Amino acid sequence: MPRRTSRTALDRLRTPGRLTGFLKTASICVLIAGLLSPLAQTASAAEATAANDYCGGQCSDILPPGENGNATLAQVLLNQAFGTQPDHAEDQLGPYANLAKGYSALTNSTINTFFNDASFGVPSDQVASTLSPAGRTDVKIVRDKKTGVPHITGTTRYGTEFGAGYAAAQDRLWLMDVFRHVGRGQLTAFAGGAASNQGLEQQFWRNAPYSEADLQAQIDNAVANNGARGQQALADANAYLAGINSYIDASDSGRYFPGEYVLTGHKDSVTNVGTIDHFKITDLVALASVIGALFGSGGGGEVNNAISLMAAQEQYGVTKGTEVWESFRERNDPEAVLTVHNGESFPYAAKPANAQGEALPDAGSVTTEPLVHDATGTGADQSASAASATATANALTSAKRGMSNALVVSGKYTAGGHPVAVFGPQTGYFAPQLLMLQEIQGPGISARGASFAGLSMYVELGRGQDYSWSATTSGQDIIDTYAVELCQDDYHYLYHGTCTAMEKIEQKNSWAPTTADGTAAGSYTMRVWRTKYGPVEYRATVGGKKVAYTTLRSSYLHEADSIIGFQMLNDPDYVKSPQTFQSAVQHINYTFNWFYADSTHTAYYNSGNNPVRATGVDAEFPVWAQAAYEWKNWNPATNTADYTPASAHPNSIDQDYYVSWNNKQALDYATASWGDGSVHRGNLLEDRVKKLVAAGGVTRASLVKAMADASLADLRAEDVLPDLLKVVNSSTVTDATAAAAVSKLQAWLTAGGKRTETSAGSKKYADADAIRILDAWWPLLAQGIFEPGLGTDLYTAFQANLPVDESPSAAHGPTGAHAGSSFQYGWWSYVDKDVRAVLGESVRGPLADKYCGGGSLSACRDILISTLKTAAGKTAAQVYPGDDLCSAGDQWCADSIVQRTLGGIKHYNISWQNRPTFQQVVEFTSHR
Template identity: 55%
Template sequence: MARRSPIAALVAIIAGALLVAPGAHAQPPEPSAPRSPEDYCRQQCHDILPPGQNGNATFAELVSHMLLGTRPKHSDDQLAQYDALAGGYRQLTTDTVQEFFNDHSFGVKPEDVERTYRPRADVTVVRDKTAGVPHVYGDTRSGTTFGAGYTTAEDKLFMMDALRHAGRGEVTPFAGGAPANRELEQSFFSVAPYTEEELQDQVDRVAAQGERGKLAMQDALSYVDGINAYIQESHQGRYFPGEYVATGHVDPITNEGRIEPFELTDLVVLASLVGAQFGGGGGGEVSNAVAKMALIERLGPERGEQAWTAFRAENDPEAISTIHDGSSFPYGNTPADPKGAAMPDPGSVEEQQLIFDASGSATKPDEESPRPAVDPQNPLRGMFNDGIAPEGMGERRGMSNALVVSGEHTESGHPVAVFGPQTSYFSPQLLTLQELQGPGISSKGASFAGLSFYTLLGRGQDYSWSATTASQDMIDTYAVELCSPDGGPVTKESNSYLFRGECLPMQTLERNNSWKPNLGDDTPEGSYRLMSFRTRYGPVTHRATVDGKPVAYTTARSTFLHEVDSILGFQEFNDPGAVNSAESFQRAAHDINYTFNWFYADAHDTAYFNSGANVVRQPHVDPNMPIATGLANEWPGWDPSTNTATYQDFEEHPHSINQDFYISWNNKQAPGTAGDRVEKGSVQRGDLLDRRVREQIAGGDEFSRVELVQAMADAGITDLRAERIVPDLLRVIGEPDERAKPLVDQLRAWLADGGKRTETSPGSKEYAHAETIELMDAWWPLLVRGQFEPAVGEPAYRALTEVMPINQSPSGWQNGEPGLHVGQGHQGSAFQLGWFGQVSKDIRGVLGEQPPGGFSTPLCGSGDAAACRQMLMDTLVQAAATPSEETYPGDDECEPGDQWCADSIVHNKVGGINQEKISWQNRPTYQQVIEFPDHR
C-alpha cells in the first residue's frame, strides 16, 4: 500500500490514538497463579536490565510520548537504579542491594502480581509489578515455549521485526532510508549473505541432530506460534506497536495493512545477527598483512618482524588470563616457520564493492556523520531513524564482564558471582527478561528478543550462568586466485575463481532496496542494489594482487551456515535434568559453537569453559595472515558443501573448575590461547578487575556479594590509562619543566584520588577532576602518535591504526589525526581496544626495563630517552591548549565541549520511545548478582 507523508502520518496517528487508549484491549478473567519449583537461591539472587522490560508502545502511547514526554509502563523503570550504582556503590550494603538490582528469585509473591492471564489453554503468564517481567508456566512443553514467544512479542515485537529485516539486508524498505539503517543492512549483508534456502537448510540440519535437535525445532515452532498469535490478536484488537503506523505498514484509521508473521527462518536470521556481533573472532588478516609489510619496509626485515610481533601481542607473557592455575591451552598461534601466506602487493588492496546503482538519497554522502565507511567486520554500527551509530554495537566485542569467587574465599563459604553481557544500550533493550517453567525447562534470566524460547543467560533452580565475548580466532582469510572461464584476461574485477583446478563463477546474492520518507525519517527517496560475492571459501571482502596475480580475499568462518547449531547447548542450560553440576554445565557449553567465555556458580562449585567451533589448522599456517588456497593450506577435514571441518575436542578448550577466582572483561582466556586481534596484551581492562579481586584474596579478606559488586563498580568508573599507564609516563617525565609542571601536578592529584571518571555528586553532570580528565583525553592521541609515528613512519603508523584504533575513551575514538574523532559512542564500553599495552611496554623500555614481549629497541624518541621525555612534555602542553570543542566535538546528543554529555550513555531508539541520558560507567547491560546457599 502507498506510504503516507510524515505530516499526514502524524495527523493520522493523533486521530488514530483516540481510537484505542493504552491498555484498552479486553482481558479475560485472571486465572490463579501457578507455583514455581523450589528456589535454592533463597532470595540471594538479583539482576538488572535497563531501561525497562516493555518495549512496545501503542498509537496512543507514542503520541503521548511525542507530545507530553510520557513513557509506557515498565519501559524505563530499571534505568534509574542502574544509573545510581556508579555514584552509590561505596555505600552498598546487603540491605540496600535491591535499590540497585531487582529480585531474581523464581516466582512472584502474591502481593507483587500485576497481572495473570492465559494466552493459550496450556500456559499461564504472571507479570510482576516491579519490572513487568513475564513468568511463564506451561502445563506442556509446547505451552511453555508458546508463552515465551507470545510474551516476547508483547514486549519487543517491532524491534524483533526490524532486526529480522536488518539481518537480511532489507531494513531500509521496512524502516526507511536513514543513514544508520543503510549502514546496518550493509554490514549484515556483507558478513551473512544467506539465501532463504540456506536459512531453511540450517533449520533442517539442527532438526536432524537426534532427539535434542528434534525437540529444539518443536520448541522453536511453538515459540513462533506464540509470536504469531500475538501479532494476529494485537492487529485485530488494534493495540500493536505504533511504529507500524509510523513506518506506513498499517493505516491508523482503517487498520488496513499487514504485520508479517514470523517463520523459523527468521530465527536463523536473528541467530546469525547475534553470532556475527558477539560470537565470532578473527577476520582482520588483510589489515594485519598491510601493517606488517609497512613495518618491514620501514624498519627492515628483522626489526620490522620483531616490531610486528611486539605490537600484535599474540601471546603476551604479561597478559592477565581468566585461567591462571598453570594450565595452558594453545590455539590460534603463529607457527615458528609459517608457510602458505598470501601477502598482497603494496598498494593493491581494495575493498569489495557492495553498493551498486545508487539513486536519490542513496547517492548523497552522509556529510554530517563523522563515522568511517562500513567495516565488514563491524556489524550493527547503527540503528534505525536516529542516525546514531552506537560504538558498543559497532565493535563485535562488547564489554561483558564476569567476577566469580570460589567458596574458599567468601564469607559464607558459598561461591559468589557478579556477571553479565554487554549488548549495548537500546530503547527497547535487545535482551528481554523472562522466567520459563514447564516440562524439561526451568530457568529465569535474559535472552535476545526473537530467540527467547530458551533463557540464554540467567539461572536455574540451583545454579546460574553467564557469558563474555571471547573472540578466539575462528575466521581465516583466504586469497582466492581469480580466473577467466573463457581464457581471456584476468583482472581484480573478475568474478570467477580457481577452486581445486576448476574456474568457477562466484555466487552472487542481491538486495534491491528502495525507501520513501516516513514519520521520524525525513531522508528523501532513494534506492540502491546490494550485491554480495561469495566463493567456496566464504564472502569476498577485498580484491588485490599477490605476486602480480589478481586475487579475492575471502573470509572462511567456522560458524558460517551453522548459525543455529548452538541451540542444543542453550537447551541443556535450561534443562534441570541436563545441568546439575559444574561438569555437566561445561559439557553443555561445549555444544555452543560461538566464541563465548562461560561462567557457572552453584552452592558448592564454580566453573569456566571457552566455547566455539575451533577449527584445527594445518600446523604450518599462520592464522593471523591471509592464506593461499589449496588442499595443503585448507582446514583439515573441510567439506565446502557444508562448511564442516575438524574441530578441537572438549579437553583442548580452555576450561577449569573451582579456581580461586575467575575474572573476564574480554581479556585473554588462558596461556597459549591467542586472541583474534591485538588488544589482549600487557595492559587490558581486565587488569582492573583482576587487581581488585586478587589483592583482596591475597590479603586474606573474604568476599561477600556486596564486596564483589563494589569491586566491579569501582573498576567500571576507573580510567584504565590512569591506573596502569600514566604512572610510567610520569616516571619518564620525572621533574617536568615549568610549562608542564602544573599539568603533571594535576595528573598526580587525579591518580592519588584513584584516576576515576565520576560525578562530583550523583546527578551533578559534572566530573570531579574534570579539567584533568579532559587533559588526559586530549593528551592520549597526541602522545601515542608522537611516541610511534616518527619511528615507524606515517604509512606504517596509519596501517597499524587500521588494525586497532589507538584509543577507546568513553567519549569515542581518537587516532591522533587533526580533527579525527570518530563518533561519540555513548555506549559505556571503553578501554577494550587501544594501544595500551603497546604504549606501556615501549615506555618501560625507555625507563631501562626489559618487559617480556616488548620492542627490541624503544620506539619512543627513536630510542633516545631524552627525546621521548621531551615529546611527552611537549604533547602534554599541546593537550592543555586544545580547545574543549576539539576534545569533545559534539554530536546530535551533545553540544561541543560538554564533557559529561560526551561520555554519557544514550539508549539508541529502535522505534519511537527515547530515554534520558545516564552517566558513564563501564558495565554490562544485563547483570546478575548471585550466591546460592543450597543445592538439590
C-alpha cells in the same frame, strides 16, 4: 496500501517534533485504546507457580531501560511530545544508573536497591497481571508489579514455548521485526533509507549473505544432526513462533500493536489497513546471524594484518620488520591478564615455525569488494556514504564488539562459604533493549534471565534452579582468509584446479519518497560474490596474479547450531554440576567465555568451533585457497571440518577466582584481536578481585563494589599515567602550563583516577580538568612516542589493526560514542611497555625497539611535556566537539550512555559506567 509518512523510517522516530501531524490523523478512540496496556486487560490476583528455588533470595539481576519495549501509537506520540513513558519502559534505568554513585555504601541488604530480585515466581501481593494467551489452559504469563517481567509457567512443553513467544511479542515485537529484516539485509526496504539503517543492514548482511534456502538448510541440519534434542528444538521453535503470531493477530484486531508500524507506513492509524507479517522459522536464523556477528564470531582482519606487516618490512627490512610487527601483535604476551591463571597451557593458533601457503598481497594492490551497487537517490547523501564506509570497516575488522565481563569467586574465599558471581553480557544500550528478561517454567525447562529478543524460546544468560551462568565474548580466531586465484574473468576462480564460477547473491532494497523533510527516495542493491571458501571481501594481486580474498568462518551456515546448547542450559535434568554445564556450552559454536556458579562449585569453558588448521598455516595472514592449506577434513558443501576437542579449549573447575573482560583466556591461546598485552581493561577486574580473594570473606556486596569501582576507572589513568608522570617528573617541570597540568593529573590519580560525578545527578565530573587533559593528551602522546620511529605509513597501518584510543567519549571504534563500553581497544599496552623500558624497568615481552625519544629518558620527557602542553591548551569544546545530543564542551554528556532508539520511545542519557548491560549477582545457598 497504507500511506507512507513524511519521514524516513527509524530516523523519523528519533526526531522530536516530526510526529505532531499524526495527532490529526489518529482518532481520539485510537488514542484512548492505545493508552490501555494489553496487560491491564487481563490483570488478576493470581500467584505464579514457581519451581524449586535454591538461591535463598540471593539472586538478583538488572536490565535497563525496562522490560516493556512495545508502545502503541498514542504512547509513542505522547513520549515524543511530553516525555511520558509507557509502564515498565524505563523503570530499570534509574536503579542501573544510580549504582555509579551508590556502590560505595552498598551492603548485601541494599543490593536490590540497584538490582531486581531474581527469585523464581511472583509473590501473590506482587502480581500485576495474569494472562492465558489465546485462551490456552496449559500456560500462564504472570507479570510482577515492580518490573513487568513475564513469568511463564506451562503444564505442557508446547504451551510453555507458546507462552514464551507470546510474551516476547508483547515486549519486543517491533524490535524483533527490525532485526529479522537486518539479518535478511532488508532493513531499508522495511524501515526506510536513513543512513543508520543502511549502515546496519550492510554491516551484518556482508557477514551472513544468506538466501532463503541457506536459512532453511541450517534449520534442517541442526535438527538432523542432534537427534531427539534437535527434534525438540524444532518443536519448541514452532510453538514459540505460534505464540508470536498469535500476539500479532490479537494486537492487530485490538489495535494495540506497536505504533512504529504506523509511523513507517505499514499500518494506517485510522482504517487499520496494512499487515504485520507473521514470523516464520527462517526468521529466527536471520536473527541469530545478527547476534552471532555482533558477539560470537572472533577472527578476521588477516588482510589488514598483511598490509601492516608489509609496511613494517618496508620500514625496517624483512627480518627487523617482522620482529617489530610481532612485538606489536602481542600474540602471546607474558604480561597479559589471563582468565585461567593457574599456569595451564591451551595452545591454539600459535605462530608456526615455518609458515606455509601465505598469500600476502602486492603492495598497494588491495581494494575492498564493493557491497553496494546501482544506488539511486543516495549518491548525494554523504551521511549514507559515511555509514556504508563505517559498516564495511566494522564488518571486516578483527576488533569485534567484545564488551561483557565476569567476576566469580570460589566459596573457599567467601564469607558464606558459597561461590559468589557478578557477571553479565555488555550488549550495548538500546531502546528497546536487544535483550529481554523472562522466567520460563515448564516440562524440561526451568530458568530465569535474559534472552535476545526473537530468540527467547530459552533463557540464554541467567539462572536455573540451583545454578547460574553467563558469558563474555572471547574472540578466539574461527575466521580465516583465503586467496582464491582468478581465472577466465573476475568472477571465476580456481577450485582444486578447476575454473569455477562464483555464486552471486543479491539483496535489492528501495524506500518510498518523502514529501516534506528532504530525505529523498532511493534504492540500492547489495551484492556478494560467494565462493566455496566463503564470501569475497577484497581483491588484490599476489605475485602479479589476480586474486579475490574470501572470508571463511566456522560458524558460517551454522547459525542455528547453538540452539542445542541453550536448550541444555535450561534443562534442570541436564545441568546438575560443573561438568554437565561445560558439556552443555560445548554445543555452542559461537566464540564465548562461559562462567558457572552453584552453591559449591564454579566453572569456566571457552566455546566455539575452533578449526584444525593445516600444518604450517599462520592464522594471522591470508593463505592460498588450495587443498594443502584448507582446514582438516573441511567439507565446503556443509562448511564442516575437524575442530579442536573440548579438552583443548581453555576450561577450569573451582579455580580460586575467574575474571573476564574480553581478555586473553589462557597461556598460549591466541585471540584474534590485537591488544592483549600488559595493560588491558581486564586488569581493572584482576587487581580488585585478587585483593578481595587474598583478604577472604568476599560477599555479594564486596564483589559488586569491585565491579562498580572498575566500571568508573579510566584505564589509562590507573595503569599507564603513573609511569608517564615518572618520566615527566624525572626532572623538575619548569614550564608553568605543563607543571599545572601535572599537578591536576597527579591530584586526580590521588583521588582514584575515576570518571565520576561531583554528586549524583550533577552532570559534572570531579577532576574535570584532569580528565579533559588526559583525553586530549593520549592521542597526542601516542603519536609523539611512536610515529617518529615507526614512520607515518607504519604508524597509520598499525592503527588499522588497533585504534589508538577508546575513551568513553570516542566516536570511533567498534562501539562508537555513548555506548558505555570503553578501553577495550587502544595502545595502552604499547605506551606502558615502551615507557617502562625507557625508565629502565623490567619488561617481559618488550616491544622490538624503544620508541619514546629513541630510548633516551630526557628526549622522551621532552616529547611528553611538549604534547602535554598542547593538550592542556585545548578547550573543552575542542576535546568534546559535540554531536546531535551534546553541546560542544559538555564533557559529561560526551561520555554519557544513550539508549539508542530502535523504535519510537526515547529515554534519558545516564552517567558513564563501563559494566554489563544485563547483570546478575548470585550466591546459591543450597543444591538439589
